[in-house]
Amino acid sequence: MSKRTQNYLKVFLALFSMVLMIYIGGALLKRAKVDFTQEGLYTLSPGTKSILSKIDSPLKLKLYYSKTAANKGTEALRAFNNYYIYVQELLRQYVSHSRNNLSLDLIDPRPDTPEEEEAGVYGLKKFNITETESYFFGLVAENESGTEKVIEFFDPSAKDRLEYELTKLIYTVLNPRKKSIGILSSLGVVAEDVNPYMAQIMRMQGKPVSESWMVVKMLKELYDVKKIDLKGDSIAGIDALVVIHPRGLPQETLFAIDQYLIKGGRLLVFVDPNALSDRSSQMAAMYGGGGPSFSPDASFKKLMDKWGIEMKIGTYAGDKYLSGVGRFGQGQMPSRLLALLNCDARCTSPYRDAVTAGIDRSLFILPGVLTKREMKGLTHTPILSTTEKGNGYTAASHEINNPARLFEKFSEGTSPVVIAYRVVGEFETAFPAGVVPDPKDKKKKKKGKTPIIKKSQKESAVIVFSDVDFISDQFAFKNTFFGPALANGNSTLFLNGVEALTGDVDLMSVRSKGKINRSFDVINRIELEAEKKTADKVKEINASITRFQGELNRLGSQANEGNIALLQNEGLRKKKELAKKVAALKRELRMVKRVGREKIERIGKFFQYLNTLFVPLLLIGFGFYYSRKRSRITQMKTVERDEVRS
Amino acid sequence: MIRISPAVKHLFVKEFTSYFKTPLGHVFLVIFLFGIGYLTFEPGRGSFFYIREASLGPFFRHIPWMFLFLIPAVSMKLWAEERKTGTVELLLTMPVSVAEAVIAKFLASWAFIGVALLGTFPMVVTVIYLGSPDLGVAFLGYVASFLMAGTLLAVGGFFSALTKNQVVSFILTVVAALFLLMAGSPPILEFVSTVFPKYFVDLLESLSVLGHFDSIERGVFALSNLWFFSVMIVFWLYGSIVLLNENKAD
Numbered sequence: 001m002s003k004r005t006q007n008y009l010k011v012f013l014a015l016f017s018m019v020l021m022i023y024i025g026g027a028l029l030k031r032a033k034v035d036f037t038q039e040g041l042y043t044l045s046p047g048t049k050s051i052l053s054k055i056d057s058p059l060k061l062k063l064y065y066s067k068t069a070a071n072k073g074t075e076a077l078r079a080f081n082n083y084y085i086y087v088q089e090l091l092r093q094y095v096s097h098s099r100n101n102l103s104l105d106l107i108d109p110r111p112d113t114p115e116e117e118e119a120g121v122y123g124l125k126k127f128n129i130t131e132t133e134s135y136f137f138g139l140v141a142e143n144e145s146g147t148e149k150v151i152e153f154f155d156p157s158a159k160d161r162l163e164y165e166l167t168k169l170i171y172t173v174l175n176p177r178k179k180s181i182g183i184l185s186s187l188g189v190v191a192e193d194v195n196p197y198m199a200q201i202m203r204m205q206g207k208p209v210s211e212s213w214m215v216v217k218m219l220k221e222l223y224d225v226k227k228i229d230l231k232g233d234s235i236a237g238i239d240a241l242v243v244i245h246p247r248g249l250p251q252e253t254l255f256a257i258d259q260y261l262i263k264g265g266r267l268l269v270f271v272d273p274n275a276l277s278d279r280s281s282q283m284a285a286m287y288g289g290g291g292p293s294f295s296p297d298a299s300f301k302k303l304m305d306k307w308g309i310e311m312k313i314g315t316y317a318g319d320k321y322l323s324g325v326g327r328f329g330q331g332q333m334p335s336r337l338l339a340l341l342n343c344d345a346r347c348t349s350p351y352r353d354a355v356t357a358g359i360d361r362s363l364f365i366l367p368g369v370l371t372k373r374e375m376k377g378l379t380h381t382p383i384l385s386t387t388e389k390g391n392g393y394t395a396a397s398h399e400i401n402n403p404a405r406l407f408e409k410f411s412e413g414t415s416p417v418v419i420a421y422r423v424v425g426e427f428e429t430a431f432p433a434g435v436v437p438d439p440k441d442k443k444k445k446k447k448g449k450t451p452i453i454k455k456s457q458k459e460s461a462v463i464v465f466s467d468v469d470f471i472s473d474q475f476a477f478k479n480t481f482f483g484p485a486l487a488n489g490n491s492t493l494f495l496n497g498v499e500a501l502t503g504d505v506d507l508m509s510v511r512s513k514g515k516i517n518r519s520f521d522v523i524n525r526i527e528l529e530a531e532k533k534t535a536d537k538v539k540e541i542n543a544s545i546t547r548f549q550g551e552l553n554r555l556g557s558q559a560n561e562g563n564i565a566l567l568q569n570e571g572l573r574k575k576k577e578l579a580k581k582v583a584a585l586k587r588e589l590r591m592v593k594r595v596g597r598e599k600i601e602r603i604g605k606f607f608q609y610l611n612t613l614f615v616p617l618l619l620i621g622f623g624f625y626y627s628r629k630r631s632r633i634t635q636m637k638t639v640e641r642d643e644v645r646s
Numbered sequence: 647m648i649r650i651s652p653a654v655k656h657l658f659v660k661e662f663t664s665y666f667k668t669p670l671g672h673v674f675l676v677i678f679l680f681g682i683g684y685l686t687f688e689p690g691r692g693s694f695f696y697i698r699e700a701s702l703g704p705f706f707r708h709i710p711w712m713f714l715f716l717i718p719a720v721s722m723k724l725w726a727e728e729r730k731t732g733t734v735e736l737l738l739t740m741p742v743s744v745a746e747a748v749i750a751k752f753l754a755s756w757a758f759i760g761v762a763l764l765g766t767f768p769m770v771v772t773v774i775y776l777g778s779p780d781l782g783v784a785f786l787g788y789v790a791s792f793l794m795a796g797t798l799l800a801v802g803g804f805f806s807a808l809t810k811n812q813v814v815s816f817i818l819t820v821v822a823a824l825f826l827l828m829a830g831s832p833p834i835l836e837f838v839s840t841v842f843p844k845y846f847v848d849l850l851e852s853l854s855v856l857g858h859f860d861s862i863e864r865g866v867f868a869l870s871n872l873w874f875f876s877v878m879i880v881f882w883l884y885g886s887i888v889l890l891n892e893n894k895a896d
């Protein structure tokens with residue numbers, strides 16, 4: 001073999017072994033990664049990893065994404081491609097942590113194919129783009145025994161919750177047996193399930209259809225939810241009990257709750273000094289009767305005393321720095337309301353609690369102030385509060401209707417006001433003497449006094465929130481094009497609470513990764529400023545028109561047969577004046593808008609020039625300088641050489 | 647610690663400074679910086695200012711396509727010119743081995759591309775001024791660009807050693823770079839999968855420079871990515887060394 005052939009063979013072999021080394025090395029080193037993103041976007045949380053480690057049989061993930069259709073579609077649809085890449089990347093992480101138990105299939109369902117039909121059968125959301133093309137973006141998880149769960153559609157706006165959704169999907173396939181949660185509430189939180197067809201018919205007939213709260217519907221996806229009778233005398237067979245707005249409960253029910261806790265039960269309690277979600281009290285208020293609907297009432301307070309938790313009725317937790325903007329009544333201008341407590345990371349991050357961690361946006365409505373009293377054997381941990389500048393404030397009903405006055409009256413505090421507490425430990429009964437059955441109830445009288453357990457034998461836990469409204473549909477959800485969507489982290493907070501108590505700590509620790517705002521702050525500020533100025537101008541224009549109409553009306557009322565012609569002239573003159581004024585204001589309005597737009601365009605142009613021309617021009621300048629310098633040196637050297645020669 | 651021989655060091659410095667002594671180096675830098683700036687801010691919906699996100703994503707998205715033509719332009723003269731003018735004989739009579747010469751020249755050209763990337767600093771200033779970018783991801787974007795440049799330069803160096811004609815070297819490098827960039831793209835994989843078995847498709851996908859670049863640029867630095875770029879650089883350089891030894895023997 002000639003040297004040349006040998007060398008070419010060497011090159012060929014080198015390239016061949018390079019390909020093999022890349023392939024093998026890539027497969028071996030696939031898992032060794034460092035995630036540099038601030039939000040840890042590509043890192044699975046320990047909770048997910050723990051759930052993945054529990055998979056002991058093959059589980060198939062089918063990711064349906066109509067990529068071809070998306071590429072043919074509009075720009076907005078193509079934008080979903082980026083999210084698809086992210087979902088795919090995250091799912092690959094799941095697969096690589098599953099000890100080969102998870103497999104991922106990527107499916108692009110084309111029209112009139114078995115894949116498209118299958119996607120429809122699984123119940124994935126279908127959007128028709130053209131007559132032939134339809135768009136799918138969902139996931140199906142299937143195990144060997146045929147249990148299947150789906151994510152109907154991946155909404156890019158819920159990117160920060162993606163990991164939770166994926167882990168929940170896998171968790172529900174792994175744990176098809178749902179844990180059971182009891183809900184006891186004085187409000188219509190849990191309604192009887194009416195099938196959608198029947199509901200439609202009932203609505204058509206004008207009959208009211210009562211529906212469960214959305215948070216309860218969400219809970220039903222994960223748990224077996226049982227409605228606990230308000231007058232029940234025993235609570236058993238559930239993994240956790242949710243008590244919402246406890247008021248007017250009979251002694252037997254209170255005793256049942258007390259005993260349930262002492263036997264090691266878990267409680268999630270929502271009390272409220274002013275529950276706006278209580279429609280019955282709102283109706284009463286409309287007709288001039290009753291005050292705010294509050295809980296706990298005196299009898300439930302007796303239970304809370306034993307937990308070492310107190311909430312004063314008529315006192316609310318407020319914080320000027322967290323106050324939300326809203327309208328208090330129809331026709332009122334939006335303003336800062338102390339009643340709305342817009343909690344962000346400042347409310348949750350100091351506590352680093354599994355229930356509230358990662359929730360940086362939640363909204364409370366007139367929440368109460370929780371205070372603790374040290375009790376032997378119990379540990380109280382605050383899990384959510386206002387900032388240090390928050391304070392408790394008292395407000396009577398008429399004061400609540402005057403938010404501006406309330407805002408002025410409020411004095412800042414020096415330490416956070418707690419809105420949610422977790423109490424863990426061994427509890428004592430609030431009914432050491434038990435309860436005597438109602439003498440009128442013959443059945444119970446026959447049964448006699450129920451045996452009492454006076455002290456917990458094992459640890460129990462209670463989580464108390466001082467607001468009820470925050471989990472209601474009105475404040476936790478919003479309506480979007482794709483149906484109801486989460487308005488904030490409120491429902492997550494509720495689910496976290498339930499999960500923490502049912503012991504699914506793994507799933508609980510997989511929560512929102514948090515969103516970091518990366519929009520152009522500078523541009524946003526300019527736009528906001530321009531919008532504000534625009535709004536002022538619009539207000540000015542409207543005020544002029546209203547004033548003019550007022551004057552016109554006044555003239556009209558003064559009109560009589562003798563002065564009608566004069567007044568008509570006066571009216572016309574005023575109308576002309578107004579038209580001129582409005583035209584001038586509109587010109588100013590256009591100017592304000594233009595100034596804002598031009599300012600943004602100027603910034604855009606500046607950075608475009610900076611990035612395209614600045615360094616190239618510097619380089620050209622440097623190049624000229626350098627070449628001139630070099631030619632001068634060469635010239636001088638030539639002159640020197642010539643001189644030496646001569 | 648790795649000891650760099652003085653000959654390599656000297657050759658590196660000589661080669662590196664030579665880029666700035668000729669107008670060609672300046673022209674390359676100006677075209678690269680103007681081009682990447684223009685593409686990033688190009689009018690259209692993918693434009694940096696239209697997206698309004700303080701991220702260098704729109705900027706890094708264009709880097710591979712700028713490199714596709716500019717890196718072959720830098721690499722074509724690495725050996726082809728020296729071989730055509732015969733200076734390669736002169737170079738190899740110096741107390742420097744072929745391997746050392748290849749490494750020195752490669753490192754010099756890589757450092758030159760590094761300077762070109764440093765010249766894009768106004769982009770970083772821009773995003774920091776306009777919003778709050780994820781600087782970790784931005785840093786990784788630069789690392790990914792630099793590693794990709796190294797790989798394409800090593801490939802270009804190989805083709806430059808293969809031929810005496812700079813134009814042929816340029817075209818071969820562009821074709822090879824295009825193949826390496828597109829190897830993992832779905833239409834190509836889909837086409838290949840209709841003819842070849844799945845493991846071949848996987849093999850092809852694992853060779854995708856763009857796939858590895860995207861993976862780092864998104865903010866995840868995987869050892870497999872580093873392995874890919876390192877193996878590519880080492881083997882293509884080895885190929886250059888073998889080819890030059892062969893030509894030396896001629």
